[in-house]
Amino acid sequence: MAQSDTVDRILDAAEELFADRGFSETSLRMITSKAKVNLAAVNYHFGSKNALIHAVFARFLTPFSATLESAFDELEERCNGKPPTLNQTLWALTESAVRMPQRNEKGISIFMRLLGLAYTQSQGHLRKFLEQEYSEPFSRFMRLLKEATPQLSSVDRYWRIQFMLGATAFTMSSSDALRDILQNKLGVETTVQEIAARLVPFLAAGMQAEDAMLIPPAGSKVSVA
Amino acid sequence: MAQSDTVDRILDAAEELFADRGFSETSLRMITSKAKVNLAAVNYHFGSKNALIHAVFARFLTPFSATLESAFDELEERCNGKPPTLNQTLWALTESAVRMPQRNEKGISIFMRLLGLAYTQSQGHLRKFLEQEYSEPFSRFMRLLKEATPQLSSVDRYWRIQFMLGATAFTMSSSDALRDILQNKLGVETTVQEIAARLVPFLAAGMQAEDAMLIPPAGSKVSVA
DNA sequence: ATGTGCTTCAAACGTATGTTTCAAACAGAC
DNA sequence: GTCTGTTTGAAACATACGTTTGAAGCACAT
Numbered sequence: 001m002a003q004s005d006t007v008d009r010i011l012d013a014a015e016e017l018f019a020d021r022g023f024s025e026t027s028l029r030m031i032t033s034k035a036k037v038n039l040a041a042v043n044y045h046f047g048s049k050n051a052l053i054h055a056v057f058a059r060f061l062t063p064f065s066a067t068l069e070s071a072f073d074e075l076e077e078r079c080n081g082k083p084p085t086l087n088q089t090l091w092a093l094t095e096s097a098v099r100m101p102q103r104n105e106k107g108i109s110i111f112m113r114l115l116g117l118a119y120t121q122s123q124g125h126l127r128k129f130l131e132q133e134y135s136e137p138f139s140r141f142m143r144l145l146k147e148a149t150p151q152l153s154s155v156d157r158y159w160r161i162q163f164m165l166g167a168t169a170f171t172m173s174s175s176d177a178l179r180d181i182l183q184n185k186l187g188v189e190t191t192v193q194e195i196a197a198r199l200v201p202f203l204a205a206g207m208q209a210e211d212a213m214l215i216p217p218a219g220s221k222v223s224v225a
Numbered sequence: 226m227a228q229s230d231t232v233d234r235i236l237d238a239a240e241e242l243f244a245d246r247g248f249s250e251t252s253l254r255m256i257t258s259k260a261k262v263n264l265a266a267v268n269y270h271f272g273s274k275n276a277l278i279h280a281v282f283a284r285f286l287t288p289f290s291a292t293l294e295s296a297f298d299e300l301e302e303r304c305n306g307k308p309p310t311l312n313q314t315l316w317a318l319t320e321s322a323v324r325m326p327q328r329n330e331k332g333i334s335i336f337m338r339l340l341g342l343a344y345t346q347s348q349g350h351l352r353k354f355l356e357q358e359y360s361e362p363f364s365r366f367m368r369l370l371k372e373a374t375p376q377l378s379s380v381d382r383y384w385r386i387q388f389m390l391g392a393t394a395f396t397m398s399s400s401d402a403l404r405d406i407l408q409n410k411l412g413v414e415t416t417v418q419e420i421a422a423r424l425v426p427f428l429a430a431g432m433q434a435e436d437a438m439l440i441p442p443a444g445s446k447v448s449v450a
Numbered sequence: 451a452t453g454t455g456c457t458t459c460a461a462a463c464g465t466a467t468g469t470t471t472c473a474a475a476c477a478g479a480c
Numbered sequence: 481g482t483c484t485g486t487t488t489g490a491a492a493c494a495t496a497c498g499t500t501t502g503a504a505g506c507a508c509a510t
Contacts, residue, residue, distance in 0.1 A: 006487080022346065024249040027467060038489055043469060045487090120345040120398050121247065155413050159423045162403055163392040167431075170345070170391025171384075178387055188380050198384045202431040206392075209430030231457080252497065263459050268499060270457095 007045050009035040012103070015056050019113040022121055023053055054129045057118065060100070060111055061130075065137040068096045072140055083147035086204050093141065094196045108192050112172030119169060149207060156211065164203045171199060232270050234260040237328070240281050244338040247346055248278055279354050282343065285325070285336055286355075290362045293321045297365055308372035312429050318366065319421040333417045334401060341398020344390070374432060381436065389428045396424065 013035035017026040028049055032039045046052040071092045075084050084092070102108060118126055142161070149157055171178065172195070179190050238260035242251040253274055257264045271277040296317045300309050309317070327333060343351055367386070374382055396403065397420075404415050 022249070024247070028469090029467080038487095039468095040470080040490090041488070049468065116345065116395070120341070120395065154411055155407070155415075156423065158407055158411070159396075159403075159420065160427055162396050163424060163427045166395025167388040167392040170395050171387050178384075182380065182383055186379055186383070190380075195384065198381065199388060201434045201436065202385055202388045205434030206427040206431035209426045211426065253499090254497080263457095264498095265459070265500080266457085274498065 006035075006037050006041055009037055010042060010045065010052070011056055011059055014052055015059075015110060015114070016106075018053070018056060018117065019110040022117060023123060023126075024121075050125050053123070053126060057114065057126070057130065058133065060114075061134055064096065064100055064111075065134050067100060068093065068137050069140070071096045072137075072144065084144060086145070086148040086207060087200065089141070089144045089148050090200045090203060094200060098193055098196060109172060112169060113174075116169030116172070119165070145207075152207075160207050160209075163206060167203060167206075168199060171195065231260075231262050231266055234262055235267060235270065235277070236281055236284055239277055240284075240335055240339070241331075243278070243281060243342070244335040247342060248348060248351075249346075253277075275350050278348070278351060282339065282351070282355065283358070285339075286359055289321065289325055289336075290359050292325060293318065293362050294365070296321045297362075297369065309369060311370070311373040311432055312425070314366070314369045314373050315425045315429060319425055323418050323421060337397035337400055337417060341394045341396075341400075344394040345398055377432075385432050385434075388431060392428060392431075393424060396420065 010031060014026070014031045017030055017034060020026075028042050029039060031052075032042060042049065042052055046055055075088055075092045079088070097111065098108060100108070100111070118130060145161060146157060152160070172192075179195075182188050182190055235256060239251070239256045242255055242259060245251075253267050254264060256277075257267060267274065267277055271280055300313060300317045304313075322336065323333060325333070325336065343355060370386060371382065374385075377385065400417060400420060404420075407413050407415055
């Protein structure tokens with residue numbers, strides 16, 4: 001699909017294979033043979049496998065972060081002065097993700113899966129790269145979350161953000177498989193948009209949960225009302 | 226530490242390295258040199274690297290699933306007849322995890338990280354192994370969740386369980402890194418028990434969220450039919 | 451002490467990986 | 481057409497991996 005330019009063919013193949021199997025488990029030979037290009041092309045065009053990984057992320061993260069920035073701009077303008085609510089902030093994010101121009105029907109799913117891998121697969125170089133390149137929209141999102149949940153302590157907010165990230169990345173990364181299971185079990189069709197629409201209330205509720213922070217003493221029969 | 230039996234030394238080293246770096250990124254040579262045993266010992270005692278991975282999981286998952294079963298037994302008995310609440314069910318799970326006898330101070334953290342890896346790192350053989358060996362406590366947990374949330378539709382419950390799994394697996398799989406970040410940023414120390422204690426209220430609140438499925442704010446192009 | 455079964459050891463095997471090499475093919479400018 | 485810089489191609493490189501081998505070591509019953 002798209003143009004038959006070598007660089008793009010490599011990126012397309014790498015993106016899909018990385019999302020399917022992870023980084024270490026995907027060899028350059030798999031990528032180049034799927035892309036139908038010569039093995040040496042990766043090192044010629046990108047320099048190294050790690051640089052290819054960075055390029056795969058940059059290709060969708062750069063336009064996404066631009067879309068996100070303008071979504072935040074619009075949101076803050078619409079709220080003129082007052083901080084956007086948690087729901088508004090989360091919706092701005094998911095809408096930006098869903099509205100991204102997709103290379104194919106699996107686009108959003110691959111997108112999410114890669115983001116999840118970036119976090120869980122402890123590739124030091126990737127972490128460093130992402131932090132350097134995309135710290136701005138990330139911190140802005142964090143700031144909006146902070147302003148939308150002033151009742152939370154910094155520590156509480158930090159962890160709950162991690163929980164949100166996890167629920168999102170995990171669900172979206174395997175959304176294809178999960179959709180299939182649901183289809184077979186209950187005969188229900190589901191779109192990614194619908195998953196997002198179910199996810200956001202879950203996240204918002206969790207984020208705003210009453211803090212029932214009692215670490216139950218050993219032996220206690222816990223009952224959190 | 227413990228006995229200097231070769232098998233245990235290998236398991237100890239493998240467990241720690243797997244938790245630190247993932248499965249594919251950990252070589253048998255790293256494991257055997259850390260364990261100070263001969264390279265061939267792994268294949269001699271376990272048969273293959275995959276079998277070693279299974280053994281690492283079995284060593285803590287078998288006693289854990291036993292602990293969990295009895296925690297569920299006790300919980301259901303205590304509720305005599307009435308289904309346990311969502312909070313009770315979630316706490317029974319996390320308590321069982323936290324109370325497991327630890328090999329060292331990093332025990333629970335390694336435990337969680339490995340569980341997270343099992344989900345996120347798409348090792349087919351591991352998935353199959355875990356499903357075959359530990360399906361019973363898993364289905365029981367699912368049944369308890371169903372009884373604790375009768376107000377949810379099957380579809381809603383299905384997705385929200387995925388969200389819970391995701392938040393948990395994701396957070397736990399990178400809990401060390403996340404703890405370090407928190408330590409550096411806010412100077413706060415965190416134990417795994419505290420993370421779990423923060424996670425449970427988040428999950429419970431998300432699970433029981435009002436189904437506000439129509440939230441997309443004004444100006445949104447998302448329409449969830 | 452001698453033989454037996456299990457365990458360790460150093461070395462090698464075959465395969466797969468990321469990377470490099472250098473000649474051939476190509477495109478566009480003159 | 482010829483030259484020039486860029487891209488492709490097949491092959492090799494060095495290294496790392498999981499696994500296998502066969503001899504040596506060991507504990508222990510006879």
